[in-house]
Structures are given as structure tokens and as C-alpha cells.
Amino acid sequence: MVWKKLFGGGGEKEPSPREIERNRRIDRWLDAMGPEWAEAYMIIGTDPAIDRVFFESLHYKLRDGEIEEARKHLRVCMRFLTDESREKLRNVGQAQRWATFDQMAEAGIVISSNATFPMDALQIAKQPVPDRPDLEFPLYFRGEGHLLTVAPTGAGKGQRLILPVLLDFEGPTVVLDPKGENYEHTAWRRSLYGQVFKWAPGVPDSDCYNPLDRVTGWDEARLLAELLVIPQGKEPFWDEAARDLLTGLIFYVIRTRPEGQRNMRAVCRLLTPSKADFAAMVEDLQGSDDERLKELGNILETQSEALRASISTTLRTQLAIWRSDDVANVTSSTTPGWTVEDILVRDNISVTFAAKTGRAPGWHQRDDGGVTRGSAATVYLVVPPEKMAAMRSVLRVMLGQHLSEAIRVRKMIDAVNAEDDSLPAEYLDWPMMFVFDEMPQLGYMRIIEDAVAITRSYRVRLWLFAQDLAQLEEVYPKWRSLVANCRGQIFFRPNDTRTAEHVAERLGRRKDIWGGEDWVASPQQLMGPEFRDDCVIFQDGLSIRANLYPPYYANEKLKEWVAQKKRELGDTVYRAPRPVLTPEFEPDEDDADLKDDPEYQAELAALQARMRGRKNGSPPIPKAAPEDNGSRPPERPSGSSETPRRPPAPPSFDK
Known part of the structure; x- marks a missing residue:
């Protein structure tokens, strides 16, 4: 402990009651001085280059409340400090404004390695392990609520955040894909998680969706x-x-x-x-x-x-x-199976089916080496950036209808599940995620504003992306409310003063030991090289400074992992059937999907009937608990047959 370095004693033996009481008094005294002076006091007291006489002199001046004399003393000490301590003293008070490891762990942003991994977690950034700069721990967004990311064009929003998350998150997803790179790099992986739909006007293999x-x-x-x-x-x-x-x-x-x-x-x-x-x-x-x-x-x-x-x-x-x-x-027509109701009902059946059989939901590798795919579909809306403006009306319809139906269907499914006594009280599940890249370009959409405010409990998660706050304000008059209703907010590389000032003001100012105040991070710092590879995250009342993951194109470890998994699992993207099937789209004969499971299909039909009953106002159809007739998909391989285990996910995104 630090007080042992300052005042000696302790050794390896247990401290005496007298020593314990003394240490408590010291801790109370340090707390009373305030975080800035307490930190400066520790820096001086633990620096090997400082003579004990200098330290004791500082101690007595602070004890007697002689703050100006203490400042003069610190200025003298500065010339004797090691370079590391001198730099720390210059930035005294800054660290206290950022969330600590313990605070992030308590908020669930850091996930313990021995905890059951939450299926809804998104890995968004990383931080060095305290006292171990050679190690890093990932930061996650999990639980209810929505995300907002603000970063300029070219900052790497897609490469650093969207691509890695799409490779890992297994829940149903709708993603606006302006460049088509999300489909190109992740469709092979998401095809393991469930059906893949690609809507791309002008592309021969595009799926079809008729809004009427x-x-x-x-x-x-x-x-x-x-x-x-x-x-x-x-x-x-x-x-x-x-x-x-x-x-x-x-x-x-x-x-x-x-x-x-x-x-x-x-x-x-x-x-x-x-x-x-x-x-x-x-x-x-x-x-x-x-x-x-x-x-x-x-x-x-x-x-x-x-x-x-x-x-x-x-x-x-x-x-x-x-x-x-x-x-x-x-x-003018719709690809079979492409409705949000179909997507969510099938996903819910798969999730609850897994919960009743005591295993994790989603895809898994079978004992015979084959793969059983999941039922969480992914919809990619692929439009080139140069056509975004012309396609605004169409994209608004695609995204808005999907979001509206997701809210309605999730509410109905949750009501049906609440009546199912055979479901465990808690089980692994995920929300339906909507990735709105370049969201302000779509124009004002009331449904987004409403959804951010009301859908936290419906297991619908929005991830909104904007270039800067001025762009957001231009489209959404109530932009402050929109930002405030996003539980997690990620800012990085602002290149406009307005956004940088907003972040700096939210971080606030800190008192320094010289009697003045300074920004925790000034607008100039946020826009400069000091924060080039860092982001600022506001979440659950915490202000977090974190490291960004490298962009996908420069992330050799991630690309190596992708290549390895493609060799193991293949890179075929399974698509819905077309009126005229071409060889590359024909289903693989070895694909053991839940569509061939009679028990699964029976539950699917029963759930759809119960939902129709709710929709029409008729009494719900009684449910029958499934019996194990040997037709269920094989258990996910794990060390214990009683403990569900998540399929192997990508290692840390700093790959």
C-alpha cells in the first residue's frame, strides 16, 4: 500500500491495531485534502529522488493549512523529481476525472473473465490494465439502451467499430451499409448466425422488399x-x-x-x-x-x-x-422470409428452445465437425455513398418500417414469453440491433426520436452514427434530447470546434494545485494528436477515456483470425431462395438448420398462433412443454454439459 512507502512499517507481517488506526487517520487526512493535493502528496512521497526532509516539510505545511507555502515548496521540489514524477505532477487532478477500473467493473462495462458472457455485449474500446501497461482489458456496451457515435468522415467508425461488432454480435441485426464493406467482410460470419438478406438496388443478386x-x-x-x-x-x-x-x-x-x-x-x-x-x-x-x-x-x-x-x-x-x-x-416483391415478424419469431423460438434445453442460443459446431446455424437474421442495406442523397426516401422506408415492426413484434413476443411457465426466470438472449450509419443523411425521422426514448425495455437497440453535432442539430431540432436518451455515447477525433467544445464542457474543469482551473481535456486537446487514437465515452454517469481498436485494414491479428475461421467454417453466405436458383445460392446439403427440426417447427407454429391470437384479441392458445424426442440440435460442445457456453468469439479486437 502507498502509505507504507510514505511512512514505513508494515513489512510482510500483519499490521497491529495501532498501525491500522494510524493508517485510517492518514487516509482520512488525504481524503480531506482533496484529490489534487492528495495525488501531489503521493507523487512527492513516493519519488525516489526526493529527500525525506523535503517530503516532511511538505507534510507539515499541508497539515497546518499553509497552502501557498506548500505550492512554493512544490516548485522547489520540481527540479529534483524524476521525469516520470514531474510529468505526473504537471497533470495532477486529471486522472480523478476519468472513470476508474473499479467504477467500470461495477457498471458492467468491464466483464469479469469468470462471468457468464452476456450475449448482448458489444466490444467497443479497450484500456490498459492498472499497473500493467502491457495488458489491456476490453470495454463493453451491454444491457438496455442505445448507442450514439460521433466522429468525422474518415475517422474509422466502420473499420474500428461496426465491422468488429458485426463479426461478434450474434443477435438479429439491420445495418445500413453505405459502402458495402460490412457485407463484404462480415456476411460470411453472420451467415452462421442466421439468414442473410442483402438489399442492393442495381445489383443482380439483390434481395427484394416491398414496403406495401x-x-x-x-x-x-x-x-x-x-x-x-x-x-x-x-x-x-x-x-x-x-x-x-x-x-x-x-x-x-x-x-x-x-x-x-x-x-x-x-x-x-x-x-x-x-x-x-x-x-x-x-x-x-x-x-x-x-x-x-x-x-x-x-x-x-x-x-x-x-x-x-x-x-x-x-x-x-x-x-x-x-x-x-x-x-x-x-x-415490387419481397424475398421469402424477409419480414421483421418472421425474423424475430424464429429467433425467439431458437432462443427459448435453447433456454429450455440448458444451452446457449445461436449457432454451434457439432461433434461431427459440421455447423448448425442460428436463427438470428441479418439485413444489409447496401447503397453507394454517392447515391445516399437520391435514395433517402427509400432508405427511410426500409429502416423505419423495420424499426416500427420490431417494436410491435418484440412487445408481443415478450408478452407471450411471460406466460410460458417452462422458461427459466433468466436466460441468455440478445436485442435486435439497428446500425444507422450516416443517420442524419436520412433526414428527420420521428420514429427514431420516439424509439430512442421509449424502446429501452423492448430489446430493440439502436446504434446511431453522425459526423458531428452540427449535422445532428440541423436535422433533429431536439438533438440534445436525442443525445441524452442514448445511454452510451462515443466521441472521437472531432474536427469541428462545436463538437469538441461539447465534449470538453461535459468533461468539465479540474482544479489544479497551483490555484487555478483547467479543462480535463480541452477542445484543442480533443482535436489534436494527444487523443488521435483515443475516444471519450459517456455511459452510466461515467466519463471514460479509452483506446480505439485499430481499423480493420490495419488489424493484422483480427484479419488472421478471420482467415483462420474461414478455413475452419467456410465462407459461404447462405441466402434466401430466388425464383430461379443459381448454383452459388443453393442450400448446402450438409447445412443442419432448425428448419428441418420437427419439434422446432411445432413450437414455431404454436408461437405464431399465439401471436395471431393476441393480434386478433382472441384468447391465447395453450402451450405444451417440448419433449425430448431426440430431434433437437446437438448440444454445443463445452467442458461441462450443464453449463451453456458461448461459441468461440473473436479474441480481443486488438488483433
């Missing part, structure tokens, strides 16, 4: 219209009028068009009708048995032609991208 397939009523039509219409920042009347008209037209297409013709192209055609077609549509609307469609018909009939033309022009401009061949080809 998820519209069953007026409320869904209204949400779709809200996502389609990007606020223009002018008089709100025009945005609202456009949404109202578009809501009615979407609902009209759903109610009147045959299956196969309910898509956005059909909606767009209604905005450019001939006079005869317009008259026929108004007559059809007014004759509808739905009151809202009748109202739309009456509004269109009585609306002035100039006003109607202005609103229609606004909509045609907003929806122009939906008329392009590339977008129409991938939004």
Missing part, C-alpha cells in the same frame, strides 16, 4: 407516408397535405389492386393520371365502403385544381426515385 406488403391498415399506411415524405423545412401545410394524400393513395392501392400489383410503382402512377383516370378514381373512392377513402374522394373532388397539382407535384418530386428501374425491381 407490410401495410395492412390505415395506421401502417400513415407510417409509410410519413417515411416517404421528407420534411422540406418550409410551410408545414405542404408536408402534411402531401402525407394525407399519400396515406389515402397507399391505402387505396392496398384495398383495390390485386396481389402482385400492390407496390410503390402503382402508387406513383396515381399521381400522374389522365383526366378520365382521375375521374374514375374519385368515383371509385367515393363509392368505397371505407369512410376514410370516401373522405379522400370528396376532398379530391372539391379541391382546387391548382392546389391539387401543387401537392401532387411535391409528391412526384419526393417519390421520383421509386420510379427508377433499379428501385422498382427490388421493391
Whole structure:
């Protein structure tokens, strides 16, 4: 202990009661001096170059409250200190403002090596082990809540954070992939975790998703219209009028068009009708048995032609991208199995099935060397950066619909699981994660603002990325609330004064031993080389300075691990079936998926029936506990058959 170095005694023998009491008095005295003076006192007292007379003189001055004399004494001592101690003295008080190892361990940001690894944990940064600079411990984000990362273009948000997390996190995920590098580097791995969907307009092997397939009523039509219409920042009347008209037209297409013709192209055609077609549509609307469609018909009939033309022009401009061949080809139908309800129901069945059989959920390697894949699907939305602006309307719909349905379905699943007495009280599980890279480029999305505020308990996790706070403020007027509602916030390499000042102000100022105050980290420091490979994390009331992982392209250990796992497990990306299968997409005959497990399928059908019952307001169907008929997937290999073990995850990302 430090007080032994300062005052001697102790040795290896147990201290006497008198020594213990003396040490307690010393600790209380050091605490009373304040962290800055206590730290300076320790630096002087433990420096081998300082004569004991100098130290005792400082001790008496501080004891007698002679602070100015103590400062003068310190200035004299500075010339005799070792270089290391002199540097520490210059930065006295700074360390106390950063979270300690014990504080992070208590908050769960550091995970004990002998603890059951939480399935929802994301490895986001690292820190040196106290007193062991040659070792580092990973920092994790886990539990309920959302993440926000703010860093400029080129800082490595994707390479340092998104890519490693996608390789490791096993839960269902929707990821906006502007460069396509997430799919390129991680689809092989996530194919082990479950079905992979790649939506990439203009790419021959793209999956398809028709947003109108998820519209069953007026409320869904209204949400779709809200996502389609990007606020223009002018008089709100025009945005609202456009949404109202578009809501009615979407609902009209759903109610009147045959299956196969309910898509956005059909909606767009209604905005450019001939006079005869317009008259026929108004007559059809007014004759509808739905009151809202009748109202739309009456509004269109009585609306002035100039006003109607202005609103229609606004909509045609907003929806122009939906008329392009590339977008129409991938939004006029839906790849089988690609709905959030299908994804979450199958994932929940797999997770609860594993919980009842006493093993960890997800993929695992079988005793015969084969692999049983998991049921946590991944959706990649791949759009080149240069097309992001043009594709905003489409991306807003894709992400917004998926998020809205995830909230609804998770709530229903949680209610069904709560009634299942055969489930353990606690079991390993994960949230559904949404990775919104370059989120402000999508424009204002009310559903994101609402989801960040209300979905903490629904096992839906948002990870939002922005270049700087000015960009966020421009799109979200309530940006401060958005930031505050993200439980974890990661800032690194700010290159604008506004963001750097925000971080510096949140870190606050520290008193120094010379009588002044200084930033814990000034805006200039945060923008300079001192923090180039560091990030600042605000989480659970803690301010954390951590080291960033190296970018994927420069992370030789991680790339070596990826190459090894591809050799062991293969790098095939299993995709959903197409109307015409090509050899590279045909399922592998050796793939032992849960789709072939009759007991799993029985539970899946039962859960879907219970959910339909809840949706329709009918009583839930009774559940039957599964019996072990030998058809379950083989147990995950582990040292103990009673202790579920997570599949081998990537080693530390400093690979």
C-alpha cells in the first residue's frame, strides 16, 4: 500500500491495531485534502529522488493549512523529481476525472473473465490494465439502451467499430451499409448466425422488399407516408397535405389492386393520371365502403385544381426515385422470409428452445465437425455513398418500417414469453440491433426520436452514427434530447470546434494545485494528436477515456483470425431462395438448420398462433412443454454439459 512507502512499517507481517488506526487517520487526512493535493502528496512521497526532509516539510505545511507555502515548496521540489514524477505532477487532478477500473467493473462495462458472457455485449474500446501497461482489458456496451457515435468522415467508425461488432454480435441485426464493406467482410460470419438478406438496388443478386406488403391498415399506411415524405423545412401545410394524400393513395392501392400489383410503382402512377383516370378514381373512392377513402374522394373532388397539382407535384418530386428501374425491381416483391415478424419469431423460438434445453442460443459446431446455424437474421442495406442523397426516401422506408415492426413484434413476443411457465426466470438472449450509419443523411425521422426514448425495455437497440453535432442539430431540432436518451455515447477525433467544445464542457474543469482551473481535456486537446487514437465515452454517469481498436485494414491479428475461421467454417453466405436458383445460392446439403427440426417447427407454429391470437384479441392458445424426442440440435460442445457456453468469439479486437 502507498502509505507504507510514505511512512514505513508494515513489512510482510500483519499490521497491529495501532498501525491500522494510524493508517485510517492518514487516509482520512488525504481524503480531506482533496484529490489534487492528495495525488501531489503521493507523487512527492513516493519519488525516489526526493529527500525525506523535503517530503516532511511538505507534510507539515499541508497539515497546518499553509497552502501557498506548500505550492512554493512544490516548485522547489520540481527540479529534483524524476521525469516520470514531474510529468505526473504537471497533470495532477486529471486522472480523478476519468472513470476508474473499479467504477467500470461495477457498471458492467468491464466483464469479469469468470462471468457468464452476456450475449448482448458489444466490444467497443479497450484500456490498459492498472499497473500493467502491457495488458489491456476490453470495454463493453451491454444491457438496455442505445448507442450514439460521433466522429468525422474518415475517422474509422466502420473499420474500428461496426465491422468488429458485426463479426461478434450474434443477435438479429439491420445495418445500413453505405459502402458495402460490412457485407463484404462480415456476411460470411453472420451467415452462421442466421439468414442473410442483402438489399442492393442495381445489383443482380439483390434481395427484394416491398414496403406495401407490410401495410395492412390505415395506421401502417400513415407510417409509410410519413417515411416517404421528407420534411422540406418550409410551410408545414405542404408536408402534411402531401402525407394525407399519400396515406389515402397507399391505402387505396392496398384495398383495390390485386396481389402482385400492390407496390410503390402503382402508387406513383396515381399521381400522374389522365383526366378520365382521375375521374374514375374519385368515383371509385367515393363509392368505397371505407369512410376514410370516401373522405379522400370528396376532398379530391372539391379541391382546387391548382392546389391539387401543387401537392401532387411535391409528391412526384419526393417519390421520383421509386420510379427508377433499379428501385422498382427490388421493391415490387419481397424475398421469402424477409419480414421483421418472421425474423424475430424464429429467433425467439431458437432462443427459448435453447433456454429450455440448458444451452446457449445461436449457432454451434457439432461433434461431427459440421455447423448448425442460428436463427438470428441479418439485413444489409447496401447503397453507394454517392447515391445516399437520391435514395433517402427509400432508405427511410426500409429502416423505419423495420424499426416500427420490431417494436410491435418484440412487445408481443415478450408478452407471450411471460406466460410460458417452462422458461427459466433468466436466460441468455440478445436485442435486435439497428446500425444507422450516416443517420442524419436520412433526414428527420420521428420514429427514431420516439424509439430512442421509449424502446429501452423492448430489446430493440439502436446504434446511431453522425459526423458531428452540427449535422445532428440541423436535422433533429431536439438533438440534445436525442443525445441524452442514448445511454452510451462515443466521441472521437472531432474536427469541428462545436463538437469538441461539447465534449470538453461535459468533461468539465479540474482544479489544479497551483490555484487555478483547467479543462480535463480541452477542445484543442480533443482535436489534436494527444487523443488521435483515443475516444471519450459517456455511459452510466461515467466519463471514460479509452483506446480505439485499430481499423480493420490495419488489424493484422483480427484479419488472421478471420482467415483462420474461414478455413475452419467456410465462407459461404447462405441466402434466401430466388425464383430461379443459381448454383452459388443453393442450400448446402450438409447445412443442419432448425428448419428441418420437427419439434422446432411445432413450437414455431404454436408461437405464431399465439401471436395471431393476441393480434386478433382472441384468447391465447395453450402451450405444451417440448419433449425430448431426440430431434433437437446437438448440444454445443463445452467442458461441462450443464453449463451453456458461448461459441468461440473473436479474441480481443486488438488483433
